Amino acid sequence: MNQNTKKGPLSHIKLIEMAGLGPCPMCAMLLAELGATVIRIDRKSPIDLGIKRPIEYDLLRRSRPAIGLDLKNPKAVELVLKLVASSDGLIEGFRPGVMEKMGLGPDVCMQRNPKFVFGRITGWGQDGPLAQEAAHDLNYIALTGVLNALGQRNGPPAIPLNLIGDFGGGALYLAMGVLAALMNAQVSGKGQVVDSAIVDGVSSLATMFYGFKAAGMWRDVRGTNTIDSGSYFCNVYQCSDDSWVSISSVEGRFNQIMLKKIGIDLSTCGEQMDPNLWPAMKEKLQAIFKTKTRNEWCAVFEGSDSCFAPVLSFDEVAQNPHMQHRKTIININGIDQPAPAPRFSRTPLGEPTPPMPINAQNTWDTLGQWMEPEQLEQYVNQGVIEAI
16 A cells, blocks of 8 residues: 555545544544555554454455554554654544553654644543543433434434444544644644544534524424424335335425325325324325335336435445446445545545455555664564564
8 A cells, every 4th residue: 555556635644543443443444545544553462342353344444554563662652653753643532641641642742743633532522521431322422412312202212323423423523623633734834633522523413403493493302303203204114015215305395296106185285394294194104105115116206306215225235226326335355335435526536445454564564654674673673563
């Protein structure tokens, strides 16, 4: 992964990733696939940080090399600081204070490199009463009020994978913060710390709903609002083959098209935005959708502005004609996976490279792009890295 072969708008950027949980590797993957040269610093013998699986299936580790270091060894810390001196930034996801204890805190890094951007991702943030408490994605979105808003009426909150917390409010906000700080460093000559907290990011994602609530347009009872499964026109319906379809015809003109497509007389529907009519309309639509299979409904709605889509499984996505046309799902070494996003007209992105195992050869090859061979030999003699 030589730097001069990198593609994408960030091909001039070099970053360090401190190995950690979901949001940090997700952010590192995104930045690497935008073209940045990213080096992942892991333990010499990585511990399992999540669900155990062979490395080739740990897709968040794709598109960048990894090296193993014992950061309890001062010489290994010194090696990382050498990388800091010649890179643009670092991202880490440890509890507050851990990097400082290792001798790799932002003050130390910025002494080596004044333009250095130090990106930090945690659930609770770098300060506050909960800052040192262990938790995971579900706990973070619970505290923001977002989890309470998800799910059907009279049912429990729906668990939205870890897409909203770890990745939406976490990894993406860290990536945005790091990119903003890198842009500022280019004009100011000064780096800074980016404190990205999942509770902050998820709360930011909910901005629109705070506005709805202040305007009296949102109830704190899940499954009773326009776009949270409360309405009939923004909902999912089961078909005769037990598959599901989605309808999101919020705008009046789209809703009229949808109702006509399924054979409902518009004069019998009443005011679309009257929540008192929604329960009966949902029952009526469910009965209608149960009369055909999902594929038959796809044929009915094809080519119309009905705001309709089938609910696909992960296995089905790659076979969908639109997703095939976009090449949204690609296959690398026999493994289906999402392609990098977004897309660029002048600096197109390269194809992801598979996750790289940690071994002596890969460590040597990777560090050889950052330092001279005699320096590598010195670290071999000091026992920091293995000889090949």
